[in-house]
Amino acid sequence: MDVKPIEPGAKELQDMYYYMRLGRAIEERLELEYKGGKLTSAIYLGRGQEAIEVGASYALEPGDILAPTHRDMISQLPRGLTAREVFTNHYARANSLTRGKGEASYQGDLKRGLFATVSMLPDFYPVATGAALAFKLRGEKRVAMPLCGEGATSRGDFHESLNLASVLDLPVVFVVINNGFAYSTPPFKEMKLSDVAERAHAYAIPGVVVDGNNIIECYLEAKKAVERARDGGGPTLLEAKTMRMRGHAGHDAAKYISKELIREWAQKDPIDRFEKHLTNQGLLDETGIKDMTERVTQEVAEALKFAEESPYPEGQEAITDVYRQ
Amino acid sequence: MDVKPIEPGAKELQDMYYYMRLGRAIEERLELEYKGGKLTSAIYLGRGQEAIEVGASYALEPGDILAPTHRDMISQLPRGLTAREVFTNHYARANSLTRGKGEASYQGDLKRGLFATVSMLPDFYPVATGAALAFKLRGEKRVAMPLCGEGATSRGDFHESLNLASVLDLPVVFVVINNGFAYSTPPFKEMKLSDVAERAHAYAIPGVVVDGNNIIECYLEAKKAVERARDGGGPTLLEAKTMRMRGHAGHDAAKYISKELIREWAQKDPIDRFEKHLTNQGLLDETGIKDMTERVTQEVAEALKFAEESPYPEGQEAITDVYRQ
Amino acid sequence: MSTANKPKETSYIEAISQALWEELERDPSVFMLGQDIGDYGGAFKVTEGFLDKFGPERIIEMPIAEQGFIGMAIGAALMGMRPIVEVQYADFISCGWDQIVNVAAKMHYRTRDAVPMVIRGPSGGGLRAGPFHSQSPEGWFAHVPGLKVIVPGTAHDAKGLLKAAIRDDNPILYFEHKYLYRRVKEVLPEEEYVCHIGAAKVQREGSDLTIVTYGAMVQTALLAAEKAQSSGVSVEVVDLRTVFPIDKETVLNSVAKTSKAIMLYEDTRTLGIGAEVSAIIAEEGFEHLDGPIIRVSAPDAPVPFSPPLEDYFIPQVEDVLAAIDRLSAY
Amino acid sequence: MSTANKPKETSYIEAISQALWEELERDPSVFMLGQDIGDYGGAFKVTEGFLDKFGPERIIEMPIAEQGFIGMAIGAALMGMRPIVEVQYADFISCGWDQIVNVAAKMHYRTRDAVPMVIRGPSGGGLRAGPFHSQSPEGWFAHVPGLKVIVPGTAHDAKGLLKAAIRDDNPILYFEHKYLYRRVKEVLPEEEYVCHIGAAKVQREGSDLTIVTYGAMVQTALLAAEKAQSSGVSVEVVDLRTVFPIDKETVLNSVAKTSKAIMLYEDTRTLGIGAEVSAIIAEEGFEHLDGPIIRVSAPDAPVPFSPPLEDYFIPQVEDVLAAIDRLSAY
Numbered sequence A, B: 001m002d003v004k005p006i007e008p009g010a011k012e013l014q015d016m017y018y019y020m021r022l023g024r025a026i027e028e029r030l031e032l033e034y035k036g037g038k039l040t041s042a043i044y045l046g047r048g049q050e051a052i053e054v055g056a057s058y059a060l061e062p063g064d065i066l067a068p069t070h071r072d073m074i075s076q077l078p079r080g081l082t083a084r085e086v087f088t089n090h091y092a093r094a095n096s097l098t099r100g101k102g103e104a105s106y107q108g109d110l111k112r113g114l115f116a117t118v119s120m121l122p123d124f125y126p127v128a129t130g131a132a133l134a135f136k137l138r139g140e141k142r143v144a145m146p147l148c149g150e151g152a153t154s155r156g157d158f159h160e161s162l163n164l165a166s167v168l169d170l171p172v173v174f175v176v177i178n179n180g181f182a183y184s185t186p187p188f189k190e191m192k193l194s195d196v197a198e199r200a201h202a203y204a205i206p207g208v209v210v211d212g213n214n215i216i217e218c219y220l221e222a223k224k225a226v227e228r229a230r231d232g233g234g235p236t237l238l239e240a241k242t243m244r245m246r247g248h249a250g251h252d253a254a255k256y257i258s259k260e261l262i263r264e265w266a267q268k269d270p271i272d273r274f275e276k277h278l279t280n281q282g283l284l285d286e287t288g289i290k291d292m293t294e295r296v297t298q299e300v301a302e303a304l305k306f307a308e309e310s311p312y313p314e315g316q317e318a319i320t321d322v323y324r325q
Numbered sequence C, D: 001m002s003t004a005n006k007p008k009e010t011s012y013i014e015a016i017s018q019a020l021w022e023e024l025e026r027d028p029s030v031f032m033l034g035q036d037i038g039d040y041g042g043a044f045k046v047t048e049g050f051l052d053k054f055g056p057e058r059i060i061e062m063p064i065a066e067q068g069f070i071g072m073a074i075g076a077a078l079m080g081m082r083p084i085v086e087v088q089y090a091d092f093i094s095c096g097w098d099q100i101v102n103v104a105a106k107m108h109y110r111t112r113d114a115v116p117m118v119i120r121g122p123s124g125g126g127l128r129a130g131p132f133h134s135q136s137p138e139g140w141f142a143h144v145p146g147l148k149v150i151v152p153g154t155a156h157d158a159k160g161l162l163k164a165a166i167r168d169d170n171p172i173l174y175f176e177h178k179y180l181y182r183r184v185k186e187v188l189p190e191e192e193y194v195c196h197i198g199a200a201k202v203q204r205e206g207s208d209l210t211i212v213t214y215g216a217m218v219q220t221a222l223l224a225a226e227k228a229q230s231s232g233v234s235v236e237v238v239d240l241r242t243v244f245p246i247d248k249e250t251v252l253n254s255v256a257k258t259s260k261a262i263m264l265y266e267d268t269r270t271l272g273i274g275a276e277v278s279a280i281i282a283e284e285g286f287e288h289l290d291g292p293i294i295r296v297s298a299p300d301a302p303v304p305f306s307p308p309l310e311d312y313f314i315p316q317v318e319d320v321l322a323a324i325d326r327l328s329a330y
């Protein structure tokens, strides 16, 4: 297998840059559509989280499994989720990955190693742990990576899955995206610790905190954990500190977040930072940035058009596929 | 309120000695009855755990709440559970605390601060936490103490309740009785840590390990935690290391436990140890021991007879009390 | 016409807020637990302004831990408090299932101790919210002895039944149909009132046929009844309001009068509430029946997301009319 | 008579062990998860000897974490494995409820990915085991589209249906009635066989009246049928075997023949399986009915512990005979 290097090279950096930009472009468009009343569904934006979304996911290899939550559309892009798929699923069309059956943000594709999550948080922590169990039982060198927010770590599923992965020595990288809020609730109302990663001690596994707005750091630490897991080193709990730069969902103006806090975090925008880094490295310049803007804008426009022109499913499809025949 | 001293005096020591002896005598009789085919129900014996059962519970004051599990009958004795009640409930009689409706080991009485547990472990960790919330909301200086085994700590309820108690600063003393087995399962198949108490860090609360066969230590540490909680100091996780000296339940010969291990722990029998201590302190002598044997033997015999002579409930009682009218 | 004297209409969701507010004011042992119910006022804004009025000791924000905080509510209830738990969507109640069915539901039976608590949450479909934000969990809980389950269909009952639930000494599941939140309104009595838990209500009288229903389907039934009237069929609409325990008497009286019954429910078909009501009628009202008991319900599938799928899934007025036609032939 | 040639009878619990053993042998993707299933051989000794034969990678012991390990089984199933989860008592399945109803049940609908897994556990009463070790959880799950629910009533079906369940590509709840474990036996076919999921079976033919039942109540129904025969009533016993989806055809054919139906189930009355079957008959078999559809079931209460209470709670042969009498009057 052609495993990605621990230290990302030029190709890796450019790939990641593209996915971050694509993710942001898709979300900006979704937001416009939502505000224009074009979407029947809720939207959960990951704006501001692009570094950890892309960095962690990009650290996986083809056979691995990523289990995102409602907010992690961007994490799925490096694994092959397309803008078309995002829009057709939000537009609830017949040709979407869930054929209009699943909710807008809850899609996946096993062939690409993408679990389609449910709303209950963090139910896919145990489920991804089970994928890792299958890998271990079959002697496959594959890794599972579930994501969840800091809020979700208060639930029993977090505890049970970390403990199970620890006891069974499973190849799981548990990623917690600590974006400062669970809906309107700040972390201090959810837990007494300031670092979720400290909870790793309770399972005798490594706990790592990364700057969730620094994609190189996110990628490096995720990659280390992934390869450690792949080599039989067991699970890791990786916490990324970042900020949810939008409301919980499209309808939420997030008045409970102070303007200063948003301004502060805007200074740390993960894409701006990465662009500076790439420019310093000589891997990007003004033209490159412009070209990328054009590329993702076009991709998004094309995808949106495709979705809008796609048909809805027929009503009677409501009762198909309940069972595997 | 006449709060018990942190350092137990003669009265406290003698009380505790009585409860330990009474607990053991009841259990020995239950075991005989079970083996004689006289019980329709399962029995879960706490033999070997008398020090933590009595020590922790005795550290509570009248208004406090104790929430035991299936194995913790002995812990209820210091709070007023009687031998008669133990036998009538095991014999499923109409005059038992559950009127023949609940299972043998699952009884309680709110007036005495005893929650009647369910089988699902450790469901009463959250429930006891809720009692503590009520105390806090009403400004009452009362404490809740749920018990569970080391096996039960793998479940989500453990995590959720410790986290809730921590975040809300509730007066709860979480006691984990680590008796070496969960049914047939040893702790290393349940968790990677050797001390459950370390999990306290995950909630930023104190975690304490005690010798679960040393009643003075059990009482002292429990008392400290209880009074800390009462004074607004928040929850504690208290782990007692001990040994389940019988099978999981009456039917289980526990062949999976080595004879040596049992022999080793028999040397540390909590009652023997306490008797030595009391003798050294001049609080007990041969006669005192004999008198106690007589006292508890008689108490048990009388209680058993009472239970045997008590009537069963009438069949149609099966449908009463489903609701509070 | 001047609107000055027109009495103010109260929406279903306002009715719920009012019930909570009034009970919090009335009884200091009442308090609320839930996610984002404080400052934010709750996901659907049911508790907007509550934190200011009642403070953080009565309006307590919760981490994501349904099993934990439902268990906590049980413990507080055992200590004499009257907790009201808000689950953000009724769907998430599945995460606290064990505490509800094993601890809360069986407590009084075993110990005779009261567990006065209400768990409420927004249920039901029609909002294009997909499989995890549209479920109707009432059928599960109506199969758990020791619980009572309420699904109000009007603003009046939403208020009166919630107040009754808060005062009741048993664990109660109260599912608010979120499709109705801002879609139904009515003028409520000015004086305080409570409704009787366990009593159905004839929302429309009729003589040819009975529709037994509840929740959002009450509106569907009333619309269908209206239409049927114009083709000469007189339909009676029985709103169960409490789906467990079921008010047999009102149902059987109506069927005795009309001799024909349709069970209308938004929940999935197999073992939805209508199955139980049908079984009750088939046993205790059999003598009165002139035709089969027809069920109009969602099919056995998750709630789909896409509008055409959801419209197919949720019973529509036309589906009810087709059933009325079928049954009128008998 | 020499017993040498007498074919060996297999008990219900042995039939279950055999099915597991044979499927573990047949398919390397099959494995088991559960508490104390290794060395100890399981709380009821269903997996005794399995660890030695199949090793710790196929017989995997679990901490107490039902929600966690049921979720894990789902993930493994998605990766192409065929996990079998043992819950120590069926009652404890309530702790994994959310994973089952939200993740497993809705997965194929959303993604078309198969979730081939079986969750099995000892259910039912009659063993004086009280409210937390005697429940019949099948009614809850039979209300969850996407799941299949099996409760075998004979050793033959216990084996054949479990093998079918393990080979099925859907999440399946398989409840073993523990009262039957060592109480029913029969000679099983020597050659390999599987039973068809979703097919009921007429366990006894009759012409006057149909009892629809399943699980341990099959035995009760057969005993009652026997007694009724002697007073001249010919009773047909339909064993559902799969309680979701329900085999309507077999039920309706029987009712078409007998015109009278009794629903017999050990689960609590409201929304127990018999409610659904009754509703099916009341809609689709109404023309054939000569009398009410009678339900004989447990009352709406937790399962009590004390013998007289439990005997009152669980339907007895006499209760069925009384229902037969009542119905014979029509």
Ligand SMILES: Cc1ncc(C[n+]2csc(CCOP(=O)(O)OP(=O)(O)O)c2C)c(N)n1
Pocket (backbone or CB within 6 Å): A071, A119, A120, A121, A122, A148, A149, A150, A151, A152, A153, A155, A179, A181, A182, A183, A244, A248, C035, C064, C065, C066, C088, C092, C095
């Ligand atoms: C078990 C459960 N309870 C409640 C919800 C409703 N809910 C949806 S998102 C959310 C906040 C999640 O916060 P966090 O885990 O930090 O993730 P984020 O949304 O910040 O990415 C809540 C409470 C849920 N999805 N699951």
Ligand SMILES: Cc1ncc(C[n+]2csc(CCOP(=O)(O)OP(=O)(O)O)c2C)c(N)n1
Pocket (backbone or CB within 6 Å): B071, B119, B120, B121, B122, B148, B149, B150, B151, B152, B153, B155, B179, B181, B182, B183, B244, B248, D035, D064, D065, D066, D088, D092, D095
């Ligand atoms: C949620 C749940 N799953 C399974 C069981 C079955 N069970 C009863 S006791 C037991 C072992 C408990 O071990 P531990 O918590 O250490 O307590 P101990 O019995 O040693 O006192 C198990 C698995 C249960 N009671 N609850």
Ligand SMILES: [Mg+2]
Pocket (backbone or CB within 6 Å): A149, A150, A151, A177, A178, A179, A180, A181, A182, A183
């Ligand atoms: Mg968050």
Ligand SMILES: [Mg+2]
Pocket (backbone or CB within 6 Å): B149, B150, B151, B177, B178, B179, B180, B181, B182, B183
């Ligand atoms: Mg133990």
